Amino acid sequence: MKRYSVFAVAREAARYHEGWERAWRKATPKKKYDVIIVGAGGHGLATAYYLGKRHGIKNVAVLDKGWLGGGNTGRNTTIIRSNYLQDPSAAIYEKARSLYETMSQDLNYNVMFSPRGVMMLAQTEHEVRGYMRTAHANALQGVETRFISPEEVKKLVPIIELKGPRYPVLGALWQERAGTARHDAVAWGYARACSDMGMDIIQNCAVTGVRSENGQVTGVETTQGSIHCDKLGIVVAGHSGVLAEMAGFRLPIESVALQALVSEPIKPCMDVVVMANTVHGYMSQSDKGEMVIGGGADGYNNYTQRGSFQHIEETVRSLIETFPMISRLKMLRQWGGIVDMTGDRSPIISKTPLGNCFINCGWGTGGFKAIPGSGWATAEMIAKGEPGPLARAFGLERFREGRFIDESVAAGVAH
Numbered sequence: 270m271k272r273y274s275v276f277a278v279a280r281e282a283a284r285y286h287e288g289w290e291r292a293w294r295k296a297t298p299k300k301k302y303d304v305i306i307v308g309a310g311g312h313g314l315a316t317a318y319y320l321g322k323r324h325g326i327k328n329v330a331v332l333d334k335g336w337l338g339g340g341n342t343g344r345n346t347t348i349i350r351s352n353y354l355q356d357p358s359a360a361i362y363e364k365a366r367s368l369y370e371t372m373s374q375d376l377n378y379n380v381m382f383s384p385r386g387v388m389m390l391a392q393t394e395h396e397v398r399g400y401m402r403t404a405h406a407n408a409l410q411g412v413e414t415r416f417i418s419p420e421e422v423k424k425l426v427p428i429i430e431l432k433g434p435r436y437p438v439l440g441a442l443w444q445e446r447a448g449t450a451r452h453d454a455v456a457w458g459y460a461r462a463c464s465d466m467g468m469d470i471i472q473n474c475a476v477t478g479v480r481s482e483n484g485q486v487t488g489v490e491t492t493q494g495s496i497h498c499d500k501l502g503i504v505v506a507g508h509s510g511v512l513a514e515m516a517g518f519r520l521p522i523e524s525v526a527l528q529a530l531v532s533e534p535i536k537p538c539m540d541v542v543v544m545a546n547t548v549h550g551y552m553s554q555s556d557k558g559e560m561v562i563g564g565g566a567d568g569y570n571n572y573t574q575r576g577s578f579q580h581i582e583e584t585v586r587s588l589i590e591t592f593p594m595i596s597r598l599k600m601l602r603q604w605g606g607i608v609d610m611t612g613d614r615s616p617i618i619s620k621t622p623l624g625n626c627f628i629n630c631g632w633g634t635g636g637f638k639a640i641p642g643s644g645w646a647t648a649e650m651i652a653k654g655e656p657g658p659l660a661r662a663f664g665l666e667r668f669r670e671g672r673f674i675d676e677s678v679a680a681g682v683a684h
């Protein structure tokens with residue numbers, strides 16, 4: 270595949286951009302692969318990429334029932350941070366954050382990583398104590414964060430109202446090297462790199478059954494026929510329970526709709542990401558100028574991939590307390606995705622009761638930031654048959670053994 274570069278852009282400009290090749294090949298399923306990954310979201314594609322890049326396993330197919338990146342990967346609000354409290358979480362999210370820093374060069378695809386800084390507002394005394402504790406934990410984990418004063422918050426975010434009617438801003442947990450990236454570009458960049466390694470990315474190919482013999486996986490049934498494989502990776506986020514049922518086991522996962530919205534574009538007014546967990550909402554400004562606002566998750570299980578008005582109203586009403594200027598904005602559009610929530614709000618990267626069948630799920634409302642680290646860890650587990658250091662704590666057995674990774678700062682709702 271031809272490399273993207275400034276020279277390529279100049280060359281193609283001279284010939285009316287008619288020479289660009291497809292970013293990834295259109296593929297039809299072969300009879301058999303060494304590894305099949307179900308789910309062409311960021312986590313599935315990153316897993317395939319690192320299988321090829323780090324472990325030399327390239328006879329791989331990534332199957333998706335829709336279009337690649339059309340699940341949560343293309344629906345999130347793109348916040349990337351690694352300021353988690355528990356050591357296993359900080360390790361995998363920090364690995365991911367550091368991989369994001371070099372992802373554009375690594376994939377030869379501009380994923381627009383923007384390390385603009387993420388702040389989590391402390392608006393109650395309880396939050397002040399919690400975030401100070403997290404800042405101390407992060408220092409021990411080698412994750413750069415610090416607790417900042419309300420004055421520093423105001424300096425970084427001039428549009429904020431520090432003395433809101435219900436909750437004043439008492440400070441914030443600030444991670445300067447956190448930020449955002451372009452979500453579709455992450456999926457497209459990985460897909461292009463996988464295709465370049467000879468892997469098949471097969472869209473519109475829903476998996477409808479998992480085949481096994483003597484307790485070992487042997488392949489999948491799909492809407493494009495049966496495909497055999499030696500190893501299977503299930504990476505389907507909100508549909509994990511459905512795929513697990515096909516493979517004959519149950520997961521401690523609940524699927525709910527989570528939604529977000531964007532405003533009309535306005536002039537640049539906020540160049541960091543702000544999360545306000547107490548009033549429940551978070552906001553950043555996109556490169557186009559839209560205010561990107563994250564809303565809440567539904568309080569009941571469902572598979573509806575769309576938003577609902579009561580959450581929008583709730584989120585905007587709360588955020589206006591901290592950002593009064595948004596009351597004058599028109600909202601442009603809203604959408605939803607189906608997220609997969611575990612009881613301890615931590616992911617699952619694990620072997621399963623079915624031999625050579627592996628699962629990656631449970632990222633809930635906050636897995637975009639984890640994509641490269643998760644792909645790295647899942648590829649290692651699939652290649653070696655056992656979870657490596659990054660994945661070990663996230664096994665399914667923790668639910669049986671009561672070894673939860675109780676990540677209260679993680680993505681209960683905020684991302």
Ligand SMILES: Cc1cc2nc3c(=O)[nH]c(=O)nc-3n(C[C@H](O)[C@H](O)[C@H](O)COP(=O)(O)OP(=O)(O)OC[C@H]3O[C@@H](n4cnc5c(N)ncnc54)[C@H](O)[C@@H]3O)c2cc1C
Pocket residue numbers: 307308309310311312313332333334335336337338339340341342343344345346347348349474475476477504505506507508512527528529563604605606607608632633634635636637638639684
């Ligand atoms: C509104 C919203 C805001 C969010 N904001 C953030 C944020 O700011 N920061 C952050 O870190 N995270 C955020 N998240 C969470 C993040 O988007 C997800 O954790 C992450 O994208 C999950 O990626 P994935 O690759 O596991 O899943 P997905 O991208 O959902 O991919 C799974 C794929 O599996 C496919 N699939 C399902 N069933 C089948 C089948 N039977 N056969 C074949 N294919 C199948 C689907 O079509 C889909 O493409 C947000 C999520 C939402 C919905």
